[in-house]
Amino acid sequence: MSDENKLASKFDDWQRMRLDPTRCPVRNVLDHLSDKWTTLIVIALAGGPRRFGELNRSIPDISKRMLTQCLRNLERDGLITRHVFPTSPPSVEYRLADLGRSLLGPLGVLIEWAEASHQSVLDARLRFDGIPPST
Amino acid sequence: MSDENKLASKFDDWQRMRLDPTRCPVRNVLDHLSDKWTTLIVIALAGGPRRFGELNRSIPDISKRMLTQCLRNLERDGLITRHVFPTSPPSVEYRLADLGRSLLGPLGVLIEWAEASHQSVLDARLRFDGIPPST
DNA sequence: CAGCATCCTCTAGGATACTG
């Protein structure tokens, strides 16, 4: 069965439940991954456990506020785990949970598509923007 | 090479360019797919060409404003094409371009992960929310 | 029908300062 048909029939299924956000996996699960930072954080953790400060430095333009928030969401969804070491000063380590690791494959596929398509998209944008907005 | 290692080394590459949003495909390409509706629209078009009104109806809670905007972005990025039929009243058809169709495979993989993980995520959320916020 | 234009709301997210 082709990708077209597989996705088309999934979409039909979702439509039957009126795309109810609480039951449609795209809307309930993927939307969460789709904010500005979450994907980046997951990928950063692919290399192994990382401490809060490390993550903060490895993603230069994220704010502590957003990093904390994204980490909490990922933890809540069971994609990562949080380990506190009661040293002084405290140190906290984040690592991918099994569920999070299982995302790396699918995510990798998508990222390879993004890399392969990057230039095509840039070209398309130039072409589109070259067309005068109307006459 | 494992998914972990592949993604980890990609991340290292991106870091070398300081995750420059204009050159990092995740930030430049995927971020665009990550708004509330774009993914759903692409999937809706997987079933074949659709008219504006059809799309509007098949995604019940999208507004015309947002539908127009997402379609423009997708067109600009070269993922879909727009075909105007000069009938009266006018009818406009959207369909996946080759580039857009090439996304269906990777997207399908991710969606299968989302479906397979949906329940685990819901369980994790319940568990997390069951833990009192502190004492 | 397919869409702009306008107005309005709400939240993602940045900046900064403070704490155990």
Place this chain on the structure above:
DNA sequence: CAGTATCCTAGAGGATGCTG
């Protein structure tokens, strides 16, 4: 070090009404 608390702004996104 790893956060929280507070404040603030930009932009995502909804509602409604108008037009070729």
